[in-house]
Amino acid sequence: MTGRIALSGIGKAYRQYRAPRDRLVEWISMGSIHRHRSRWALRDVSLELRPGEAVGVIGANGAGKSTLLKVITGTTRPTAGHLSVVGRVAALLELGIGFHADVSGRDNVLIAGQLLGFSTAEIAARMADIEAFAEIGEYLDMPLRTYSSGMHVRLAFSVATAIRPDVLIVDEALSVGDAYFQHKSFARIREFKAAGTTLLFVSHSAAIVKSICDRAIFLDDGLLVRDGSPDQVFDYYNALVASRTLRHEIATSDADGTRSGDRRASVENVALLSGGKPAGVVRSGAPATLRIRVRALAAVADLTVGFLIRDALGNDMFGTNTYHLQHRRFDLTQGAEFVCDFDIADLALGVGHYNISVALHSDMTHISGNYDWWDRALTFEVVPGRAPHSIGVVALDVTCRMAESAAQ
Amino acid sequence: MIGSLWTYRGYVRASVARELRLRYTGSALGALWQILSPLSMIAIYTIVFSGLMKARLEGVGDPYAYTIYVCSGLLAWTMFSEIVVRSQTMFLENANLLKKSSFPRSCVPAIIGSSALASFAIVYSVFLALLALSARWPGIVVVAALVPLLLLAFLGLAAGVFLGVVHVFFRDVGHVLAIALQVWFWLTPIVYPVHILPPSYAKWIGINPVTPIVQALQTIFVQHAWPDWTTLGYPAVLAIALGVLAATVFRRQAPWIVDEL
Numbered sequence: 273m274t275g276r277i278a279l280s281g282i283g284k285a286y287r288q289y290r291a292p293r294d295r296l297v298e299w300i301s302m303g304s305i306h307r308h309r310s311r312w313a314l315r316d317v318s319l320e321l322r323p324g325e326a327v328g329v330i331g332a333n334g335a336g337k338s339t340l341l342k343v344i345t346g347t348t349r350p351t352a353g354h355l356s357v358v359g360r361v362a363a364l365l366e367l368g369i370g371f372h373a374d375v376s377g378r379d380n381v382l383i384a385g386q387l388l389g390f391s392t393a394e395i396a397a398r399m400a401d402i403e404a405f406a407e408i409g410e411y412l413d414m415p416l417r418t419y420s421s422g423m424h425v426r427l428a429f430s431v432a433t434a435i436r437p438d439v440l441i442v443d444e445a446l447s448v449g450d451a452y453f454q455h456k457s458f459a460r461i462r463e464f465k466a467a468g469t470t471l472l473f474v475s476h477s478a479a480i481v482k483s484i485c486d487r488a489i490f491l492d493d494g495l496l497v498r499d500g501s502p503d504q505v506f507d508y509y510n511a512l513v514a515s516r517t518l519r520h521e522i523a524t525s526d527a528d529g530t531r532s533g534d535r536r537a538s539v540e541n542v543a544l545l546s547g548g549k550p551a552g553v554v555r556s557g558a559p560a561t562l563r564i565r566v567r568a569l570a571a572v573a574d575l576t577v578g579f580l581i582r583d584a585l586g587n588d589m590f591g592t593n594t595y596h597l598q599h600r601r602f603d604l605t606q607g608a609e610f611v612c613d614f615d616i617a618d619l620a621l622g623v624g625h626y627n628i629s630v631a632l633h634s635d636m637t638h639i640s641g642n643y644d645w646w647d648r649a650l651t652f653e654v655v656p657g658r659a660p661h662s663i664g665v666v667a668l669d670v671t672c673r674m675a676e677s678a679a680q
Numbered sequence: 681m682i683g684s685l686w687t688y689r690g691y692v693r694a695s696v697a698r699e700l701r702l703r704y705t706g707s708a709l710g711a712l713w714q715i716l717s718p719l720s721m722i723a724i725y726t727i728v729f730s731g732l733m734k735a736r737l738e739g740v741g742d743p744y745a746y747t748i749y750v751c752s753g754l755l756a757w758t759m760f761s762e763i764v765v766r767s768q769t770m771f772l773e774n775a776n777l778l779k780k781s782s783f784p785r786s787c788v789p790a791i792i793g794s795s796a797l798a799s800f801a802i803v804y805s806v807f808l809a810l811l812a813l814s815a816r817w818p819g820i821v822v823v824a825a826l827v828p829l830l831l832l833a834f835l836g837l838a839a840g841v842f843l844g845v846v847h848v849f850f851r852d853v854g855h856v857l858a859i860a861l862q863v864w865f866w867l868t869p870i871v872y873p874v875h876i877l878p879p880s881y882a883k884w885i886g887i888n889p890v891t892p893i894v895q896a897l898q899t900i901f902v903q904h905a906w907p908d909w910t911t912l913g914y915p916a917v918l919a920i921a922l923g924v925l926a927a928t929v930f931r932r933q934a935p936w937i938v939d940e941l
Contacts, residue, residue: 286939292850299849342938346782349935365780374702383698386691387783 274323275359275438275470277344282317283352284339284494285310313339315494316353323359323438326471328481328502330509331491337474340491341365341443344472359438359470362388366443367428373417377408377427380416384431398434405460406430407453422450429457436464443474451645452532458484477586478506510585530647537572537604537632537643540565542650544628554619555657556667562614564630568604572643574634575602577612582648583665584625593631619654620667627651684784692787696795703799714799715806718758725750725871745902748816751807752901753870753894756829759800760836760890761861767792767840768857771848775941785934789844793837800833811901818904828896828912835889835919842926845933848940868894889915 287308289295294307314336321327331337342348343355345363370387371380381402385395403412406426411419419427433440440461461484465471475481481488481502488505490498492512498505543550545561554560562579578593594602594612604610627648634641659667685692707713730746770788771778778785811817847853868890874882885891893915896907 292852295849342779347779348938361782363780363782366776369780370777372698372702374705375698379698383691383694386688386694387777387781389687389783392690392694 274468275321275361276323276357277319277321277439277470277472278356279317279319279344279353281353282314282319282340282343282350282355283312284314284336284343284348285312285351287311310351312494314343314350314491317491317494317496318353319489319496319499321439321470321472323470324465324468325487326465326473326485328485328488328505329472329474329491330476330481330488330505335491336494337491338365338443339494341441341472341474344439345441357439360389361439361441362432362435362437363441364429364432364443365441367425367432369428371416371424371428374415376415377412377419381412381427381431384428385434388432390435394435402427402430402434405456422453426453429453433457433460433464436467436469438468439470439472440464441472444476450532451530451647452642455642478502478510479582479586479588482506506587510587531645533632533642533644535644536570536641537566537568537575539630539632539644539646539649540567540609542628542630542646544650544652551652553653553655556621556623556654557618557657557659557669560616560619562616562628564612564614566604566610566612566632568606568608571606572602572604572634574641575604575643576633576635577602578631578633579614580629580631581621581626582629584627587665589621589626589665595635618669620669621654622662622665622667623654623656624665625651625653685786685790688784688787691783692790692794695787695791696798699791699795700798714802718755718803721754721758722747722750725754729871744814744816748811749873749898749902750871752897753868755800755803755807756832756894756897757865757868757870757890758803759796759829760832761865762800763793763796763833763836764840764843764861765857766796767837768843768847768853770840770844771937771941778938779941785930785937789837789841789930792840793833796836797833818901821900821904821906824906825897825900827909828893828907831912831916831919832890832893834923835893835915838919838922838926841930842922845926845929845937848933848937864888864890869898870894889918 288311289308297305298307317336317340319327329337329340339348341363342365343350344357345361345365346357347363347365368384370384372383375383378399381399382392382395386392406412406423406429408419408423408426411423412427416424442461458480461471465484471484473481473485485502488498488500488502489496490505490509498508541564543563544554545551545563546554546558548561551560564577564579566575566577568575576593576595578591578595580591581589583589592614597614602610628650629645629647630649631645632643633645634643657667659669662668662670704713709716726747729750767789770792774788778788808817808822843853843857867885867888869885874885874891874895877885892911896912899905899907
């Protein structure tokens with residue numbers, strides 16, 4: 273079976289009472305007296321998802337994204353409109369729902385699986401797969417309270433996706449956990465999509481939505497205001513966010529980056545140099561150098577060093593690596609250290625906060641061998657440079673010529 | 681509602697098993713606590729009423745008759761009040777689960793009812809074993825106890841589900857119930873026999889639907905006789921009526937419960 277979702281004119285209102293007494297009056301009067309105000313979290317949303325389609329849902333906090341997912345998964349009932357969902361729905365509204373801290377991972381898998389509607393036999397048959405995918409080793413038989421949050425996420429995701437659903441609904445749940453497992457879980461989601469699973473995906477990350485979804489919708493104040501390609505919708509969203517100066521709310525200002533990889537080679541230090549000195553603040557349009565110190569903890573062949581600059585919203589600004597720049601690979605002996613300098617002639621970024629992720633891997637992508645992947649290893653700020661005032665995330669070198677045109 | 685509950689029977693079973701296991705792991709005496717708590721209550725009532733206040737049951741010579749009398753009522757009442765109290769808060773306690781997962785809502789009362797009955801079965805089997813060991817086994821009439829016990833459990837679940845739904849919308853229910861259960865306990869002839877009451881009060885005790893249920897159990901275990909089935913008609917009718925009311929309220933309000941949590 274393939275999943276299909278159709279919403280027409282869906283509205284969801286939450287009733288608000290000034291005092292509990294007002295509700296009592298309504299109940300006793302059997303609905304003939306109205307004492308509540310309705311707060312509409314969703315208004316007249318119509319949406320259709322064809323089987324195998326992947327749709328990203330974006331919007332500011334409180335725009336109605338979560339309510340939309342709750343309505344589709346059936347945890348809450350719409351106040352208005354018609355909803356039809358065909359196929360088995362799996363919702364990752366929150367990872368680890370139904371888990372209990374004092375019970376072993378294995379028992380939690382059993383109970384959480386049953387909560388998702390799997391039978392005991394179905395879970396038993398897939399226990400080995402779940403164990404293999406989660407990669408938490410002997411922790412599976414230990415109580416959940418001994419788990420790190422990363423292990424918790426691994427186990428929860430493995431159970432929730434143990435059986436391919438017809439419709440998969442994901443609410444930011446994957447933004448937690450280590451980068452290695454994130455990649456792995458996205459690979460599984462892509463597999464599901466390729467096999468025909470319909471996907472609905474809520475995320476603030478433009479990169480994730482753009483890479484997984486064919487389509488995006490933008491919710492604003494309960495209304496579906498844009499429905500189109502992820503690029504178009506994000507452009508609209510970013511413009512709107514910028515104009516509302518919501519940027520600061522979403523910005524992550526300090527480098528609290530997550531790391532993953534097998535550490536056969538390790539990033540010792542990352543610094544952004546401006547005028548030869550490490551700097552947290554760089555002028556727009558000025559030259560800068562990204563210096564990455566690397567140590568090989570084992571013999572490594574085909575080492576590629578890469579970096580990626582993202583803006584505060586998580587949008588990819590620019591990224592490249594030594595493979596693309598030099599078409600040359602490094603081979604390192606165990607214990608070797610080296611410094612890799614990326615000289616940026618002109619840091620053509622607009623004013624704002626940015627972060628840099630660095631990665632050491634083999635080959636041209638991180639898929640075949642991931643040594644060290646450090647998300648948000650460094651945060652820096654771009655301040656106005658010599659160029660005239662401009663807005664936006666890029667600093668284009670613009671001049672202008674004006675001349676009076678001859679009257680027609 | 682019943683159909684979807686059947687497909688989730690594995691979840692209900694596993695949840696009950698987990699709950700029972702969690703209740704005792706980590707405590708040194710484990711399942712013994714389940715028995716010690718009613719045992720201490722029974723000891724207190726026996727000492728206070730039988731020992732100090734010299735309450736005696738008419739027409740029964742056995743010095744332990746009063747203890748058995750208290751046991752037959754008190755153990756059943758404990759099960760009843762556990763079901764009512766726990767189902768009254770069940771939606772609030774499982775708020776996150778209900779908000780984030782779309783399993784059949786009827787699983788929640790099913791888990792509470794089953795786990796209360798399971799832990800009650802443990803305590804009751806100890807009670808029955810003690811009766812047998814002390815040569816006070818009531819004989820074949822013991823099977824009759826199932827009827828009042830299941831009736832009481834059903835009454836508790838019906839009341840609990842109704843209160844549980846109302847509690848989501850009106851948080852006053854919790855406070856009212858704590859007081860009401862105290863009063864209700866003393867309005868039920870559990871620690872005292874009805875005949876010690878002045879006739880003008882005894883009449884009112886009959887309005888309490890738990891009274892005939894408890895009296896049926898006392899007849900079985902103290903007199904070793906079959907209960908008068910006709911007396912259970914009134915609580916049965918009331919339980920069914922309350923069950924229908926609870927099921928209706930639950931079905932109508934279940935989709936909106938999540939919005940209030």
